[in-house]
Amino acid sequence: MTLDLEHREALPRHDNQNPDLFGQTPSQTVGPYFHYGLPWKGGADLLGQSEIGPRLDLVPPEHFVLNNAHGSGMPQGEAIEIKGVVLDADGAPVPDAMIEIWQANAAGRYNGDADMREDVPLDPHFIGFGRAAASAEGIYHFRTVRPGRVPGPGNTLQAPHVAVSVFGRGLLKRLATRLYFADGEGLDMDPILSLVPETRRHTLLAQKRDDGAWWFPIHLSGAHETVFFDL
Amino acid sequence: MNGLLQFAREDRGFPPSLFPDYRATVARSPREALVHMPQTLTEVTGPGPVWDKLMGPAIHDLTTQHKGAPLGQRIIVFGRVLDENARPVPNTIVEVWQANAAGRYIHRKDDWDAPIDPNFTGAGHVISDAEGNYRFISIRPGAYPWGNHKNAWRPAHIHFSLLGPAFATRLVTQMYFPDDPLIDIDPIANAVPLPYRDRMVSQLDMATTTPNWALAYRFDIVLRGKNQTPFEE
Structure with a gap:
């Protein structure tokens, strides 16, 4: 920590409307108190159940x-x-984290x-x-369908994956990662996974547990740090 | 997929993940370099205008959610959602929450002994209109102490969350007030270097003020824009 934190003096300032400053609004943390503002009921159940x-x-x-969101019906595919x-x-759990997913x-x-x-069908229920x-134990939980494959750069086809955003107290900006399925089709040929050093690819592979859930731990840092992307 | 339009990368105004003055970043930021990747269909898409099915009907007035009026100074918070090419971002969700x-x-874990206001929750969300405009009515939030260091106080702020058109444009930020000297001594705001920090400071806008009713603060939010030239392999 910088020693002068407690003694800094304030300076005069510009503001958001200064044309010289126009550009991307910087990111700030969600902080620890987002729970009454962001995650709605049903938000983690993409099946709407x-x-x-x-x-x-x-x-x-x-x-x-x-x-309190309800689905209009069961989406197609494998729940x-x-x-x-x-x-x-x-290795300590992060109880004030928030996870978002985006998938096909x-x-x-x-x-x-x-x-x-238009040759690939939309699903009216998805x-x-x-x-x-995240729970008090730092655990997050989604219900969804297993995504199909989508095209990648050039003539490539991406392995089934879910885009993941991580937010939380202490995270000044969103960390973006990807969940792949350990038994997924086309992992060897995936154009994004192939950009990841081989020794770290396993951090992006969700493993199926005995209870049937796909387990995808997110290590913000440390020896098993998850791969995060600059995109 | 050749010629898929790409969104600009984050610019120099973005904070680093690790900023030790904000102590919680030390154990919660990656140490490995981020893996640079091209944006694919996954990153350039995002949920379309389905906000009602996700976040539900809009809540734009945070002062009428309970039986009585909340205590404090009523304010209008408004602005435009733009991309960095200064084009409006229409029909996108803008979520806010505040003290x-x-x-x-109004959170079980906030144990500061300032009073709770039973008439104020402090959460809302609206959809930007065709020109990217959004508008909330709220009360001006107070500053509060936090445990980062001795005598640490957060400047008054409103949390903003935007999705924009794509996974790539996701943004969570905080809006500050123009007359607040705490901004320049706050480690979270200071994670953004000057002059970019001032992009998070709203402007008092007397033209939008409703006389004898509420002051107005303008806060334009600028999301990552589409690159002018499509990405080529």
């Missing part, structure tokens, strides 16, 4: 003003569970305007975006 |  997502133990009930623990450099549907189509491939607050 | 006028969050 349950209320998982928020931490209701951290918000007085009369102050939970966020949505799966994704779980993991968020750990810091010392079972057919490999994104439910977003920029995916214009959006593909989810948000989960 | 009450005394600097206390």
Whole structure:
């Protein structure tokens, strides 16, 4: 820590409307108190079947003003569970983390305007975006479908994957990573995985556990640090 | 996939993940270099205009969520969501959350002894309009102490969360107030070097103020923009 933190003096300042300053708004941490502002009920259930997502133990009930989302029907494809623990450099769980996912549907189509491939079907019951607050033990939990394959750069085909964003107290900006399935088709040929040093690729592979869930631990730092991407 | 449009990378105003003055970053930031990757269809897409199905109906007035009016100074917080080419980002979700006028969050883990306001939750979300405009009514949040170092105080701020058009444009930030000397001694704000730090400072906007009712603060949010030239393999 810088020694003068307690003695710094304030200076005069500009503001957001100064044209010389125009550019990307910088990132700041979500802090520890995002639970009544971001993760809604059902946010972590992309199947629309349950209320998982928020931490209701951290918000007085009369102050939970966020949505309670219900699906319009069961999406197509293989329903799966994704779980993991968020750990810091010392291996301690991170209870004030928030995880978001973005993925294609079972057919490999994104439910977003920029995916214009009309030959691959949309699923009216699947959006593909989810948000989960970590538990007191640092564990996050999603219910979703196993995504199909989507094209990569050139004529490549990407292995099935889920884009993951990590937020939390102490994270000044979003950390972006990817979840691949350990038994996924095309892992050897995946154009993004091949950019990752071979010794670290395992950090991106979710493993199927005995309870059927895909386990994807996120090591923010430390000996098993997860691969994070500059994208 | 040749010629897939790419979003610009984060610019020099982005903070590092590791900023030791903000102590919690030390054990929670990666030490390995980030792996540089091209944006694929995964990164250039994002949920379309389906916000009702996700975050639910808009909540733009944070002062009318309970039986009575919250304590504190009513304010209008508004602005535009733009990309860095100064084009509006329409139909995108803007989520906010904040402390009450005394600097206390309605959160079980906030144990500072400033009073809770039963009439104030401090959470809302709206969709930007066709020109990228958004607008909230709230109360001005208070500063509050935190445990980072001796006599550490966070400047008053409102948390903002935006998705923008793609996974690549995801942004969580904080809006500060223009008359707050705590900004320049705050380790979280200071993780962003000057002059970029000032991009997070709102402007008092007398033209948008409602006389005898509320002051107005303008806060434009600028997301990563599409590169002018498509990425080629």
